Amino acid sequence: MVHLVTAVIKPFKLEEVKDALRGAGILGMTVSEVQGYGRQGGKSETFRGGEYTISFVPKVRVEVLVESSDVDKVIDIISATAKTGKIGDGKIWASNIDRVVRVRTGEVGADAL
Amino acid sequence: MSTAVPDTLTAVDANGLRKVRADLLGERKLKGHRFCKAYSDAVDEWLIETFARALAHAGKDDPTGVVLLAVGSYGRRELCPASDLDLILVHNRVRSIAEIADALWYPIWDAGLQVDHSVRTPRESAGVMDGDLKSALSFLSARPVAGDIALAKVVIEDARAKWSGRAKVSLERLRASLQERWEQHGELAFLLEPDLKLARGGLRDVEALRAATFAMPPLAEFSEDARLLKAADLILEARVGLHATTGRRSDQLLLDDQDAVARRLGYADADDLLPTISAAARRITWTADEVWRRIDAWARGPRRATRDRAVERGIALRGQELVLDGSVAPADDTSLALRIAAASARSGVSIATSTLETLEHDAIAPSEPWPVETRDALVDLLGCGRAAVPLLETLDHLGVLSRYISEWHAVRSKPQRNAFHRFTVDRHLFEAAAEAAELTRNVHRPDLLLVGALLHDVGKGFPGDHTEAGTRLMKDIARRMGFEAEDIVTLVSLVRDHLLLAETATGRDLGDPATVAKVAARVRTTEALDLLATLTRADSIATGPLAWNSWKETLIDELVIRTRAHLRGEQPPASILEPDAGQRRLMAEGKLRVIPEGTRLTIVAPDRAGLLAIVAGVLAVNRLPVRAATGLSENGMAVEVFDLDRSGTTEPNWPRLETELAHALEDPSILEARLAERARGWRLPKRAGAARIAPPRVLIDNDATPRATVVEVRMPDGVGVLAGIARAIAACGCDISVVRAMTLGHEVVDTFYVTDGATPAKVTDPVRVEDLQRTILKHISS
Numbered sequence: 001m002v003h004l005v006t007a008v009i010k011p012f013k014l015e016e017v018k019d020a021l022r023g024a025g026i027l028g029m030t031v032s033e034v035q036g037y038g039r040q041g042g043k044s045e046t047f048r049g050g051e052y053t054i055s056f057v058p059k060v061r062v063e064v065l066v067e068s069s070d071v072d073k074v075i076d077i078i079s080a081t082a083k084t085g086k087i088g089d090g091k092i093w094a095s096n097i098d099r100v101v102r103v104r105t106g107e108v109g110a111d112a113l
Numbered sequence: 114m115s116t117a118v119p120d121t122l123t124a125v126d127a128n129g130l131r132k133v134r135a136d137l138l139g140e141r142k143l144k145g146h147r148f149c150k151a152y153s154d155a156v157d158e159w160l161i162e163t164f165a166r167a168l169a170h171a172g173k174d175d176p177t178g179v180v181l182l183a184v185g186s187y188g189r190r191e192l193c194p195a196s197d198l199d200l201i202l203v204h205n206r207v208r209s210i211a212e213i214a215d216a217l218w219y220p221i222w223d224a225g226l227q228v229d230h231s232v233r234t235p236r237e238s239a240g241v242m243d244g245d246l247k248s249a250l251s252f253l254s255a256r257p258v259a260g261d262i263a264l265a266k267v268v269i270e271d272a273r274a275k276w277s278g279r280a281k282v283s284l285e286r287l288r289a290s291l292q293e294r295w296e297q298h299g300e301l302a303f304l305l306e307p308d309l310k311l312a313r314g315g316l317r318d319v320e321a322l323r324a325a326t327f328a329m330p331p332l333a334e335f336s337e338d339a340r341l342l343k344a345a346d347l348i349l350e351a352r353v354g355l356h357a358t359t360g361r362r363s364d365q366l367l368l369d370d371q372d373a374v375a376r377r378l379g380y381a382d383a384d385d386l387l388p389t390i391s392a393a394a395r396r397i398t399w400t401a402d403e404v405w406r407r408i409d410a411w412a413r414g415p416r417r418a419t420r421d422r423a424v425e426r427g428i429a430l431r432g433q434e435l436v437l438d439g440s441v442a443p444a445d446d447t448s449l450a451l452r453i454a455a456a457s458a459r460s461g462v463s464i465a466t467s468t469l470e471t472l473e474h475d476a477i478a479p480s481e482p483w484p485v486e487t488r489d490a491l492v493d494l495l496g497c498g499r500a501a502v503p504l505l506e507t508l509d510h511l512g513v514l515s516r517y518i519s520e521w522h523a524v525r526s527k528p529q530r531n532a533f534h535r536f537t538v539d540r541h542l543f544e545a546a547a548e549a550a551e552l553t554r555n556v557h558r559p560d561l562l563l564v565g566a567l568l569h570d571v572g573k574g575f576p577g578d579h580t581e582a583g584t585r586l587m588k589d590i591a592r593r594m595g596f597e598a599e600d601i602v603t604l605v606s607l608v609r610d611h612l613l614l615a616e617t618a619t620g621r622d623l624g625d626p627a628t629v630a631k632v633a634a635r636v637r638t639t640e641a642l643d644l645l646a647t648l649t650r651a652d653s654i655a656t657g658p659l660a661w662n663s664w665k666e667t668l669i670d671e672l673v674i675r676t677r678a679h680l681r682g683e684q685p686p687a688s689i690l691e692p693d694a695g696q697r698r699l700m701a702e703g704k705l706r707v708i709p710e711g712t713r714l715t716i717v718a719p720d721r722a723g724l725l726a727i728v729a730g731v732l733a734v735n736r737l738p739v740r741a742a743t744g745l746s747e748n749g750m751a752v753e754v755f756d757l758d759r760s761g762t763t764e765p766n767w768p769r770l771e772t773e774l775a776h777a778l779e780d781p782s783i784l785e786a787r788l789a790e791r792a793r794g795w796r797l798p799k800r801a802g803a804a805r806i807a808p809p810r811v812l813i814d815n816d817a818t819p820r821a822t823v824v825e826v827r828m829p830d831g832v833g834v835l836a837g838i839a840r841a842i843a844a845c846g847c848d849i850s851v852v853r854a855m856t857l858g859h860e861v862v863d864t865f866y867v868t869d870g871a872t873p874a875k876v877t878d879p880v881r882v883e884d885l886q887r888t889i890l891k892h893i894s895s
Contacts, residue, residue: 011668012621033664058664086624 001068002097002110005075008034009082009090011060020081021064026074028113030063038091059090065100067110130159130224138194138357144378145350146191153190156198157183157258160217164259167216171209178205179213180260182268184251185229189320191349194356197227199251200258203268206234227362235268242272246286249276250320253327273327280328284408287328291321291401301348301394303540305387305528309352310364314394316352318401319345325404329411332404341400344393351390354378366390368530384528391526391537399510406466409433428453434465443472447479450513451490454504455859458497461800464507473511478519482595485740488560491517491594492858495563496829498550500804502543509539520586523574535657538573544655545569545648553860554810554827555647557640560857561600564591565607565644566651572608584609603641607648610635614649618668623675632672633679642680646673681816692745692752700750705778707771712740712759718778720751722870723843725852727781728753729836731774734787735765739835742854753852792832809893811886815875821850821866822876824885828893830861838863841892845885846870 009017014031021029035056066074071094078092102112133155137143143151164181173179185199186192198221204210214232221228233241242249252272257265276283294311301312310316322336335341354374355366366374371383380386413433421429427441427449435457443449450472457464479487494501508514515522527538536544549566553559568590572583587608591601613635621628636642649669653661692700699706699717706717714737716728725744732739737757744753777784809828826838835854842849842865851866867885869876876882 010622011619012623015620033662035664035667056667058667084622084624 007092171212176260188254314398344396347393387528388526443475448486448490455494458500461803497804548651559860726839733833744852
């Protein structure tokens with residue numbers, strides 16, 4: 001079985017997370033720049049005299065395809081490295097994936113990882 | 114339909130053509146037009162045979178009344194490996210034409226060639242030409258491949274006569290299509306992944322030059338120029354190489370394929386190939402621009418002899434073009450080349466070819482340090498934003514830019530292998546300066562912003578880390594340009610730190626006070642922070658959509674906000690200006706004094722409401738532009754020191770000026786009338802494509818110093834600007850205690866310390882603040 005682990009984290013934690021996953025033998029990932037909010041709920045600042053509201057907070061989304069047996073390990077690594085203990089550290093979730101195909105070779109399932 | 118053509122017939126033919134093409138591609142020595150010619154000839158031969166079989170298949174004995182025309186790139190014998198075959202089958206109402214056509218097109222499809230085909234009678238051809246520019250153009254390059262040659266001759270000659278008979282209409286249609294294509298595909302010379310056919314400076318432009326020559330034969334001087342033909346062949350060679358390497362029809366030279374294409378063409382790698390392509394594309398663009406200038410002149414009809422109108426020193430408007438009037442030589446005044454470019458950018462009026470040639474030959478490197486006028490002219494040109502880009506390109510093409518900034522040659526047409534970037538280094542720098550010009554009102558020193566933007570990546574032309582190299586180079590360039598020591602420090606740190614905000618914002622914890630403290634320690638002042646933040650924005654936008662989006666903007670804004678708050682918390686209040694001993698002695702005399710010393714003019718007068726407005730107004734009506742001013746008042750007396758722009762003016766009559774000033778202080782109304790008249794004077798008319806100047810901005814700050822409200826006005830320079838602002842402040846019932854005015858190229862940044870006249874305190878009432886802001890904006894925009 002293949003799982004997709006998705007993590008939404010603070011942008012500056014990306015390098016650390018990437019290095020930690022590589023250290024654990026996880027070589028591939030997809031990264032995208034995203035914006036959103038959770039309990040942090042955006043924030044406002046005063047800028048040039050006017051109230052300046054950031055309604056969506058910039059985050060990075062990391063997606064990793066892993067074998068079921070690695071899911072817990074990957075979640076542990078990401079949550080340990082991405083943690084600052086402050087609000088807005090992000091979330092991690094995992095889901096079942098029905099099919100995976102490597103485009104170049106046509107390999108399927110765990111072989112395609 | 115396929116049953117109409119026997120499979121055996123098509124299969125044999127198709128294999129033959131496929132083999133011929135493969136053999137030709139195997140011959141590595143056949144490059145550019147030589148490959149295209151050989152390939153076109155092979156296709157000709159094959160089509161002659163196929164055509165004969167098609168006639169036989171349709172039961173037609175002789176080719177009378179049917180002819181196969183090659184058009185487009187095939188018509189010109191410029192067929193590339195993956196080009197479409199553009200064919201027109203012309204017939205005089207031949208009954209079996211459908212069968213002939215089928216027996217022609219099927220073998221071509223089976224050979225794996227894309228074919229753009231049509232079947233028409235001569236009358237249908239003429240009809241299509243009227244509505245469709247592409248059809249009209251295709252007949253210009255048409256030639257018969259097989260069939261009734263006499264019929265071909267009639268059709269082609271008719272089409273060409275039609276094109277040149279209504280030359281004006283033809284050229285208008287052609288130009289409209291070029292504009293549209295250029296906007297869509299950008300410029301070949303500066304894109305990192307250019308389309309060799311469709312981009313500006315590509316093969317389609319060469320074709321357009323030939324089409325223009327058909328309409329206006331004297332243009333052959335340009336369309337058959339040896340340098341143009343050489344450039345066109347080089348791009349054709351790259352296109353053949355691209356098709357041969359990728360096997361695809363696309364003409365876009367993608368980063369992924371560039372090294373392979375370069376090697377196939379005998380270059381070391383893409384960095385070796387791309388500058389060559391750039392240079393060729395520049396030649397094509399340059400020729401096209403010149404041709405369209407000629408066409409415009411011709412379309413306007415014979416020129417009536419008109420008197421030159423003086424635009425500024427050494428520059429005049431002659432007919433519809435800007436020229437050097439001959440009173441000043443480019444070698445004697447190094448600001449001239451930059452000033453005429455700025456005048457052209459500001460107005461949209463183009464520069465005459467003869468003047469461009471003069472600049473190419475006569476413009477020399479400025480003395481070191483640069484004369485102030487030359488530096489101002491550069492800032493002025495850059496301040497024209499997007500409209501300045503083609504003028505900067507022109508100066509670069511003429512070799513003038515490299516004479517002024519010798520390091521520039523290293524970034525010319527320099528490709529960059531970076532997925533974020535769209536443009537070559539030189540164009541990226543022009544683009545960054547153009548973006549910065551839109552943002553000049555965000556900073557206290559537009560000149561440093563613009564020069565910083567133009568040169569922030571100049572290190573990319575040199576070995577090693579580009580930021581380190583650029584930092585070193587900027588120090589030297591800024592010194593040569595004649596910037597003050599502290600401005601050199603600012604420019605150098607702009608280059609050194611141009612990636613600081615972007616890297617910190619995306620890679621560091623913005624919630625950590627240490628991150629903010631580190632950035633604050635690097636930039637040191639809020640003014641420097643504003644410069645750096647604005648440069649970062651301009652640089653990122655110029656880089657491309659991947660480098661600038663709301664995600665990154667939000668992060669950088671947050672870093673800037675936090676850093677500014679950090680800097681504000683530690684900043685000492687602005688220092689209070691004081692008169693020196695000499696000025697105090699003059700002030701003690703208690704009367705009006707006018708003291709000129711070179712470009713410096715000191716005026717001492719009893720203080721009164723609106724004093725600065727009157728003094729600045731008298732200078733303006735006497736054509737004495739103010740470059741910088743400082744002023745302050747103490748114990749009822751005021752001293753004002755002006756730095757005047759004295760280039761090109763004779764020595765003013767100082768005693769008369771003093772008398773005028775005394776009169777104006779008694780009755781300001783006459784002065785106001787004269788000032789209004791001066792401001793209305795003749796100006797260069799604006800055309801389409803003229804520079805869009807950022808609107809003025811008035812900032813009011815009550816936190817900068819404890820004793821006054823600081824009013825800062827950022828706007829374009831003009832006649833009596835300082836006087837206008839001062840009058841607006843006086844009209845609001847405010848007193849000016851200190852003034853600092855600066856002219857930076859065509860930009861003005863004037864700072865006033867004002868107090869509320871009625872109560873000598875700050876202007877804090879929000880209604881009064883808004884009134885002050887609005888009144889100033891109203892005065893300066895009228």
